[in-house]
Amino acid sequence: MATIKDVARAAGVSTATVSRVLNDHPSVTAESRERVLAAVERLAYHPNAAARTLRSADVTTLGLVIGDVLNPFFTELARAVEDEARAHGYYVITGNADEDPRRQDEYLDILLEQRVAGLLLCPTDRVSPLVEEVVRRGRPIVLIDRSIDGLDLPVVRSDNATATRELVDHLVALGHRRIAIISGPTSLVTGRERLAAFRAALAAHGLEVADRDVRIGDFQTASGVAAMGELMERPDPPTAVFAADNLMALGALRWVRDRGLRPGSDIGLASFDDLPWFEFVDPPITAVRQQTEEMGRAAVRELIALLNGRPARSRTLPCQLVIRGSCGERQGAQ
Structure with missing residues (x-):
């Protein structure tokens, strides 16, 4: 058949x-x-008429579209969403957009046809007509990790600015003065916010961020490798590099290791977003730890509030700076 x-x-x-x-x-x-x-x-x-009838009556299923299932951040987030949804009697259908707006819209289209009760979305780099249509039609939707410019939607996210400032303060306190960043794409609000916070934090210490100290990645490992090479192979390399996402940090670490260098002594390296195995690297990687599980669970609770006719509220969750050995020890100004 x-x-x-x-x-x-x-x-x-x-x-x-x-x-x-x-x-x-x-x-x-x-x-x-x-x-x-x-x-x-x-x-x-x-x-299958029976299946279509079942779908049309489905009010116990939520739809989730995440940015990249290979990124441990999104994997943990999806697990938290599923656990919280099940605790409230809902099931979750998950789609992986792979940071592609077209794939995002394909999954949104499918989820809408499945008549899910509500949507949880980690949006990609631009507002699509389909997302705008979902909003116009009043379908309950909550954003996770990223907001969408021009759309007034509840969003549960991390405090990118404060966490980045605390990390820069730590690097400066260690004596670093030439600090570079491997930024996420500036088309994404997380990329823009972390880069802006990085610039502002260095400016507060009287340090300027030159264009050569900024490399734009795509939240993928390969871009971290390439960006680290561009930063370190110039005549005046930085003494510390802040990778604005865990996969780019892994790429930067790969470049360093492949050349026989050691984080913490030859180059300082820090990451936004912790990974479980960062503490087992030698030396362990300094990282900003997000409340990923709480982010997913809180987003589900806000969506359920909308489904029950109550207003949903946006939430910004604090992060924790986890200091390890990859940025070196306190030293004189460089």
């Missing part, structure tokens, strides 16, 4: 597009509609 995936494959479209055609959704192009209907007829596909 043919499935909706078979139809999508035969028509060269996504399963979401097939579903929209079968439900006579106006957003599908005439060409796509013709291909889907031809594939339906050729494969003798018959939608």
